[in-house]
Amino acid sequence: MNMSNLFEKINENFNQTATIACFNFLPFTRMFRKNIFANVNDCNRVIQKLVGERENNFDNEFITNIVDAYLDEMTGNRQQSTYFSKENLDALVQDLFVAGTETISNTLNWAIFYIVAHPTIQKNIHEEIDHVIGKDRPPCNSDRSRMAYIEAVLLESMRCHCAGPILLPRATTQDITFHGHFIPKDTFILVNMWSAMKDEQYWPEPEKFDPERFLDENRQLRNVNHPAMMPFSVGKRACTGEQIAKIQLFLVLVSLFQKFEFRFANGWIPNDLRGQPGITLRPPKCQYEAFVR
Structure with a gap:
């Protein structure tokens, strides 16, 4: 399995997770989990092979990535009780692959979907790219500070469809009273960031895709640190x-729309923006036509 196939497998895993919860409530559905877990195991075997190859060629004089650094720490603590283990x-590495691929690609897919669905926004993006970096020079991270409109488009895309509507589970570390409600220690907490980023109190017409809500009268960014804006938790x-993630999203998006x-x-027209369920909410299935500028 090559890297492209690995990423496809990871995406398939995310697609299939929408059905996993059924296993606990509808016992007859468990007959389908063989294929799902086979897919997960395929991914794990590839990742374990990659890590094993790195371990076999490990040289503590040349630490070039997180796996090398981990192996260096692990080999230096073999005689001690430590969390640094091969397992x-x-x-x-599995976490890095999953968190660093599907969520980024999903966020980018939503951004492209919204941009294509709004031709005026795409026109504004082209104009900003042409004005700031032109059609030939590759974009770089330092361009972000001069391209507020594209940053606003990415922020609005994440507000409208965040990668995961519910934050990862938390727990209270002590008894606490919050807005008149007593919450005891060790209470399981789920934060609904989808609700916060669709709250009309903070975001007028919350279902509308409008990058302008992140721009002030001087066309500079605003609301970046708004308490109800939490796409990264x-x-x-x-x-x-x-x-x-912000750097990757910016560079890829600008590179695509520059060219x-x-x-x-x-001539397909999007009528349903509900997306496809899974661990992350993915945009509706569609195809694009790309025209060289």
């Missing part, structure tokens, strides 16, 4: 990959 290393357990104009294939 945990495999799990770490909040607090100490917020997504550790937030900054690299191409996109349209829905065969």
Whole structure:
């Protein structure tokens, strides 16, 4: 299995997770889980092979990535009780692959979908790219500070359809009273960030895709740190990959729209924005036509 196939398998896993909850409530559906878990095991075997190859060629004089650094720490603590183990290393790399591929690609897919569905927004993106970097120079991270409109488009895309509507589970570390409600220690907490980012109190016409809500009168970014804007979660357990994710989203989006104009294939018109369920909510299935600019 090559890397492209691995990413496809990971995406398939996310697609299939919408049915996993049924296993606990509808016993007869368990006959279908063989294929689902076979897919997961395929991914795990590939990742374990990649880690194993890195381990076989490990040289502590040349630490070039997180696997090398982990192996260096693991080999230096063989005689001690430690969390640095081969099993945990495999799990770490699996987490990085999953969190660093599907969520980024899904967010990018939603951004492209919304941009193509709004030709005026695509026109504004092309104009900003042409004005700031032109049609030939590759974009770089330093361009972000001068391309507020594209940043606003990405923010609005994440607000409208965040990768996961419910944050990962939390728990209270002590008894607490919140807005008059007593919550005892060790209470299981789920935060509905979808609700926060669709709250009319903070976002007028919340179902409308409008990047302008993130721009002030001087066309500079605003509301970036709004308390109801939490696509990467909040607090100490917020997504550790937030900054690299923002950079990747910006560079890929600008690179695509610098060279191409996109349209829905065969004149297709999106009428249903509910998306496809899974661990993450994916945009409706559609095809695009790309025209060289």
